[in-house]
Amino acid sequence: IPSCASTGTDLIADQKGLPREKVKSWTPYAGGAPCNVATAAARLGLDVTFVTALGDDEWAKKLLDVCRERGVQLHAVQRPKGRRTRDVYVVRDVTGDREFAGFGLPGTGQEYADAFIDPEALPLEELQVGSGGWEGETLGGAGFRSLPMQLPKGRPLRGISEFRLPGLYDCFES
Secondary structure (H helix, E strand, C coil), X not given: CEEECCCEEEEEEEEECCCHHHCCCEEEEEECHHHXXXXXHHHCCCCCEEEEECXXXXXXXXXXXXHHHCCCECCCEECCCCCECEEEEEEECCCCCEEEEEECCCCCCCCEHHHHCCHHHCCHHXXXXXXXXXXXXXXXXXXXXXXXXXXXXXXXXXXXXXXXXCCHHHHCCC
């Protein structure tokens, strides 16, 4: 099962009920819904390949270690030189509910490694056309932009993905 999406480190506020600028400390966790689902599926014994791009930094090393420990195949993870792994700040309200509080880099996150994935280097043979899962004519996501992976119209692509509408993060400023 391919798991295709942007991913990174979620930095969860240690203090509840504070805005990002007042939080004193953060706890890092491997993040991104498809990463979390991929590790859970691998722990259940499914054959999962993670398809993403991570930076050449310490966050990427830690995230890869977590995925590797949990049995996720990582041969499709790209590592663009000079790029950072996505870091997402998450604040918590007084009850502990989480809320997106912005990226570590300014803007909408288009400078992270996962925005520079090379479509020519993707393991297209592993992205199986079949039944179930999600459908689309191109693979896209928060950092993926729109990758030219054409599928026959009406044929679903099996896998785990995180699709986001263009401009979703345009309203957030770091």
